Amino acid sequence: MQVHSFTARSIQEALEKVRQTLGPDAIILSTESHVPELTKNSRCRTVTVKSCRQEKLSTTSSQSASEHVSDDLISQNINSAARLIKQVHTVDSYIEQLYQQEQQKLENQHQQHLLERQQHPEDFVPEIISKTLLNSGMELRQIRAILQTLPEGLMEKQITAFIERQLKQIVTAGTLDLTSTGLNQTRPLTVVLTGRSGTGKSTLAAKLATQCELREELPVAVIEFTGQNRQQHFWMHLQMQRLGIQTAQVSNSAELHKVLQQFSDCTAVFIDTPAVSKNPQQIALVNAMVQDIVADYCILTHDIHTRPQASVELAKALKPSCQLMMALTKTDEAKSLGHLVSLFQQIPIPVTLLSHSAGLADGFTHVTESVHSKLIYRMTGLDPAMWDTFEEEANLKKAASEIQAQDSFTLNLNPT
Known part of the structure; x- marks a missing residue:
């Protein structure tokens, strides 16, 4: 057989x-x-x-032997x-x-x-992608949650683009347009800055006012809402006054309303609030102030070096009557920002400003579409340009091997 x-x-x-x-x-x-x-x-x-x-x-016998078959x-x-x-x-x-x-x-x-x-999606992507994500500062559960929705059969560039789209749904961006507003309004554009102590509220207010006044040539003012128990930032007022920017200090809502009327000819007014802690009275003071005035934006400042939970608790306690957005401060002091993903997962508010320098002018960046993409790259470590570099290196190696093979072939044809 x-x-x-x-x-x-x-x-x-x-x-x-x-x-x-x-x-x-x-x-x-x-x-x-x-x-x-x-x-x-x-x-x-x-x-x-x-x-x-x-x-x-x-099953049948041949006719010639049929008579002899038993x-x-x-x-x-x-x-x-x-x-x-x-x-x-x-x-x-x-x-x-x-x-x-x-x-x-x-x-x-x-x-x-x-x-x-589903259990270990990081094992089903190229090793360079999984290692980069694990070294970015993102938590493993966050990485797995993103990769679990990854379709099969994608190339490296496609995987990077997919991860970017997924993160942009978590870390959204908002536009703080200070140039097109105020021209046709009867009142100034009002921006309230709040946050924990040391997160750079006063510095950011000074930076915003400086750019509007000097770069955009828009008349602006800065108001420091001190409350009853806050040391005043005299340095900020001195800097602003040297640049020709109007400033004021108020301790209660009545004074705030009066000063806002004095600054009614300004395009924008930036209000610096007292540093907020877990004290319910401080949070109540900021909430009452924001709701008492007609604010256009409320910006929560977050120092990238501080734990996210502090800003999460503050964001949940704030009750602004206007749009709440995020400003990330000291962003130039860290290479990887993957740890910030958990912050935006817990408080889905758009990020609008990146403060990246201690200098008074040009110390922040508006989060445009391109800046938003770069922020996502810094959170993941996956820059699409890296794949172009890898492809270029692979092509150079391939070309070198082809030249080497051609030289070898030529030598074989012309022996010494």
Whole structure:
């Protein structure tokens, strides 16, 4: 008996090869599946089927020897034919059984593959991407939550673009347009800055006022709302007054309303509030002040070096009647910003400003579309330009190898 082996990507293809080569009456001896161990992200597999031709047993004797065939031989041939028919039916049922087993095995492998992708999605992306994300400062659960929605079969650039889109839904951006507003308004654009102590509220207010006054040539003013128990920032007022920017200090809402009327000819007014802690009275003071005036924006400052939970608690306690946005301060003092993802997951408010320098002027950046993308890159460490560099290096190596091969070929043709 000659045994034949047929290899294909599925049991159906292997059995079709058997039928085409050995005929529909071929006997299936065994099947075996092979799954390559090259990569976990691949579900490619092969199936090997061993089969042979079934020996045809004659159920009738030739006419020339019909007279010499005994009754026992005829009976034996009839029994053999019956067994053969039964064997054919058995083979058919065996093939069907193999098919069902193969389908169940494929389904089990598919479910196991999906389970592994959900539990450890970082193992199913290129190693350079998973390592970069793990070194970015993002929490493992955050990385897995993003990668769990990643479609299969994407290239490195496509994976990077997908992660960027996912993070942009978490870390949103908002526009603080200080140049187009105020021209057609009867009152100044009012921006309130609040945050924990040391997060750079006063510095940011001075930076915003400086750019509007000197760069945009828009008349602005800065008001320091001190409350009853706050040391006043005399340095800020001295700096502003030297630049020709109007400033004022107030301790209550009545004084604030009066000063706002004095600054009614300004394009924008920036209000610096007292530093807020867990003290409910401080938070209540800021909430009452913001709701008492007609504010356009309330900007929460967050120092990237401080724990996110402090700003999360403050953002949840604030009850502004205007749009609440985020300003990240001291962003030039850290290379990786992945730890900020948890901040925006807990308080989904748009980021509008990046304060990145201690200098009075040009010390902040408005979060435009391009700046937003760069902020996401700093959170993940995945810059699309890196793939262009890798491709360029790969092309250079390929070109060098081709030149080396060509030189070798030339030397072989011209031996010394």
